[in-house]
Amino acid sequence: MEIPRHWRLKKQRYGLVGEVCPHCNHKIFPPRDVCPNCGDEAKEQFAFSGKGEVYSYTTVYEAPAGFDANAPYTVAIVKLEEGPMLTAQLTDMGEQPIQIGMSVEMVTRKMRNDGDERGVIVYGYKFRPVAQNAIAG
Amino acid sequence: MTDVIIAGIGQTPVGEHWELGIRNLATAAIRDALQNSGGLKPQALFVGNMLAPNLSNQAHLGALIAEYTGLTGIEAITLEAAGASGGAALRQGYLAVSSGMVDVALVVGVEKFTDKIGADVEEATATENDSDFESIHGMTIGAQAALLMKRYMHENNVPENGFAGFALNAHANSVANPNAAFRKAIKAEMYAKSEMVSDPLKIFDMAPHLDGAAALVLTRRELIPSDWQGQPVKIAGSAASTDTLALHDRKDMLRFDTAQISASKAMKQAGIELNQINFFEYHDIFNIYAALQLEAVGFAPRGQGWKLAEDGSIGLKGRIPCATLGGMKARGFAGGAAGVYQAVEAVTQLRGQAGANQIAGAQFGLIQSLGGAASTAVSHILQKLG
Amino acid sequence: MTLPQTSPTLLKPVKPVGIVGYGAYVPRYRIAAKEIARVWTGKTSGLPIKEKAVPGLDEDVITMSIEAARNAMLRAQIDPAEIRAVWVGSESHPYAVKPTSTIVAEAIGAVPSTQGADLEFACKAGTEAMVAAMGIVGSGMGRYALAIGMDTAQGKPGDALEYTAAAGGGAYILGAADESLAVINSAYSYVTDTPDFWRREYQKYPEHGMRFTGEPAYFKHITEAATHLMQASGTTAKDYKWAIFHQPNVKFPQKVASQLGFSTEQIAPGLLVNTIGNTYAGAAVIGLTATLDIAQPGDRILCVSFGSGAGSDAFDILVTDKITARQSLATKTQEYIARRTEIDYATYARYRGKITMK
Known part of the structure; x- marks a missing residue:
C-alpha cells in the first residue's frame, strides 16, 4: 500500500492543481517548482480548467496488476487548453469514435485500488468527450 | 586518450530460461566473455539490470554476481537506466578503464523476465515510466509506444502496415543468429494479421520480453597480452543523454533528442561522419522507436524513418543495415542485457564473425540503448582496429 | 397512526435559507427492465420502469457526488472556502469507515474549515442532509452548506428491486435566501x-x-x-x-x-x-x-x-x-439522461460487480 503517496498527490489528482510561472506566465503541470520554459522558480499554484483535446490515444488490453479489472481501457495524451500535456484515461466514450483533436473534459473517477479491495480507493482525473448537449463554461 | 578495447564477448541465448535464475544467466555470459578474452582478470564488475528488484525480488546484483562468478572481492555495482541499463553499464565500464583507475572491467547485462507473468510483468515494466503521472493511469510501456506510434502515423500519413519492414528485417536477420529467440523469417501477411496489442501497436511491433545475459571484457589497448590472438575492437565514442521521463512532458515527443545528442557526441569523439557508419544496432523494443532513432541520428528526415524499413535501406545489403543479428524484435528483449547484446553483436560484426549476416568491410558500428521512450539514450561507436 | 394532537411547528430556520446552487448527475449506462426480465422471468409486461441508470466501472457515490457538487458550484458561483458543511446522504458509500464527504470536500476545494459527514437513512439520506444544511445556514453558523443525495443502489440479482435499483442523484448548496435561486x-x-x-x-x-x-x-x-x-x-x-x-x-x-x-x-x-x-x-x-x-x-x-x-x-x-x-450554468438533468449507452445484462453484471471473481 502506498497511502502517503496517493494522499500527497490529491490536489493534482482531484483538481489538476499545477503551477504558473511568475516570470514567464508558463502554465505547469505537474507542478515541479522550476519552470520548464524559463528555468526560474515557479511555485504559484494554478488550477487548470480541465478542458483539452486528445493528442494521441490507445487501448490497453493487457493491463498491469491493479488495473486488470477495468481492461480494456483507453489511455490518452491530452493537451490542456492552457498548454501542458498530460497522460490520462478516457472514460464514458459512448459510441463516439475517438479522434486526435477531439475535445475532452476532466472528470474525477476511480483509478485503482491501493493494493486490493481492502486498500483505499485512489481517485483522480480522467477525461471524457465534451457532450454535444453540454453547456460551455 | 588511450584506446579502450572490447577484448571479450559472451552471451546466453535469449529465451524462456525456466531452469536458470538471474545469477546463473549472468555467470554463463561472464564465463563465456572471460574465456573469449583469453583469460583477462577483471578488477571491477558493472552490472546492467533493469528490474531484478521487481521481477526477482533481488537487488544488490553486483555482489551476488561477483560471488557466483568466482570473483568475490572485486568492485561490483548495478547500473539502472531502464532499457538503457546495458548501455549505461558499458559506458561506466568504459569510463573506469579509460580513466586508468581500472585496468580490466567486466560489463554484464542481465534480465530475468519470466519469473513473473502477465499483469505482474506489465506492472514491473511500467515502473520505468513516471509512476505518479503516467503509470497511475494504467499506462504500460506498450501503450506509451502505441501513443507515439498513433501520433507519428497521424502526422506523417503512415499507412496501416507501414512499420512492417522493421519486423520483417529483424526476423530475416535472426535466422542465422544461434542466440536469437525467434529464428524464423516472417512474411508481410503475418505482420498484417498479427494480434493488436494497443492500437495501432501490433504484437509484431514490439519485442518479446525474455531472459538473457550478455557480457563484455574491457581493457586498455596497451594492457593486451602480446600473444593475444583476437581482432581488437575499440570503443571509439561513448555518450549518454537524458530527456523528460514522462512522454507528455516533452516539447516534441516525436523527436528523440537523447538519441540525437548522444549519437552526435559519440560520433564527434570517434571523429567520424554519419556516412562512415556501416551498421546501426538500434533499440527496436518497439518499431516506432527504431523509426524515431533513424530520424534522430540523421539517417532519415523527420517523419521518414519508417520508409527506410519499407524500402529496404535497413537490410543487410541496404544503405544502413540495422538489427543485423535480429535486433530486440527477433533476438529478444532482455531488459538490462539489451544494450550489452548490441555491443556483443556489433563486436561480432567488426571481428568479421557474423557469418551469413556479415556486413562486408564493416569498420564502424553505432549501437544505441534507450531507457523508456528515449528518456535515456546511451550511444557507442565501436571501431574495428588495424 | 395520525398526526400528533398538538402539531409541531415546521422546521423553519431563524435566518431565511435557500438553494444557491444545485447540480445533478446520472451515469451514462442504461439497462432496460425487459433485459433484466429476459434473464430472470421472461416477462415482457408489468415491468416497474422502462430502464435504469448504471454507473460505469470507474464510478461510485464519491465520483458521482463530486460531479454533482461541481455542477452545483458552477451554478452557485461562490468561493468553496465559504462552504462550512459537506454532507453526503447515500446507502452506497464506498467505504464502511472513511467519509465520502471529505473526498468530495477536497475535490471542490471546501477544505479544511468544514463539517463533513456521511448520512444514512435509506432513500431519504439526501434530504436529511438538506435539512441539516438548513440548520447550519439558518442558524448563522455558516454561510453555505453542501448537501448531496447520491446512490449506486444495490438489488439482488433476480429480485424485484433489481429492475429499479439505479444510480444518480443531486447536490445542493444552501445559503441565505437573498442569494438563492x-x-x-x-x-x-x-x-x-x-x-x-x-x-x-x-x-x-x-x-x-x-x-x-x-x-x-x-x-x-x-x-x-x-x-x-x-x-x-x-x-x-x-x-x-x-x-x-x-x-x-x-x-x-x-x-x-x-x-x-x-x-x-x-x-x-x-x-x-x-x-x-x-x-x-x-x-x-x-x-x-x-x-x-x-x-x-x-x-x-x-x-x-x-x-x-x-x-x-x-x-x-x-x-x-x-x-x-443559473439554470444554464451547468449540465441539466435531462441532458445527463439524454447521454445514454445501453448495455446488456452481462455487461451490467460486470459493471456492478455481480460476477464472482474469487
Missing part, C-alpha cells in the same frame, strides 16, 4: 420505526417487506409529511406549480400525488424513474434538480422524500428570479 420556506419530517426495507451489516444486498413497503411505509410517511407541511403552511396542492415525491417506481409517486390532490402535470418534470430508475437517496433530490431546471421565478415546489425504516422529509420551496441566469 429558490427559497426553502420550511421543511417538515415525519419519522417512525417501520421496517419495510433494510440491509444488515456485511450483506451485499438489501431485504424488503414486499407489499409491506407500500401502505404502512411509503404512502403513510409521505402522506403525513406532505399533509402536515401543507396544513401548517396554509397551502393546498393548488398552491404548488410542481411537486416531487420519492420515486421507487412509476406507480407509487403517481398514486400518492393523486391522493394528495396533485395532477400528472405537476409531477411530470420531476418524475424520472421511468428512464433512470430508483436512485434511492438521490431519487427525490434529482427529481428536484430536474424540476428546478425548467422552473420559472415565482413557481412554488413541494418536494417529499421517503426513506425506508422509515421517514419522509417534506420541503416547501419558492423559486426566485435568480434562477433564470
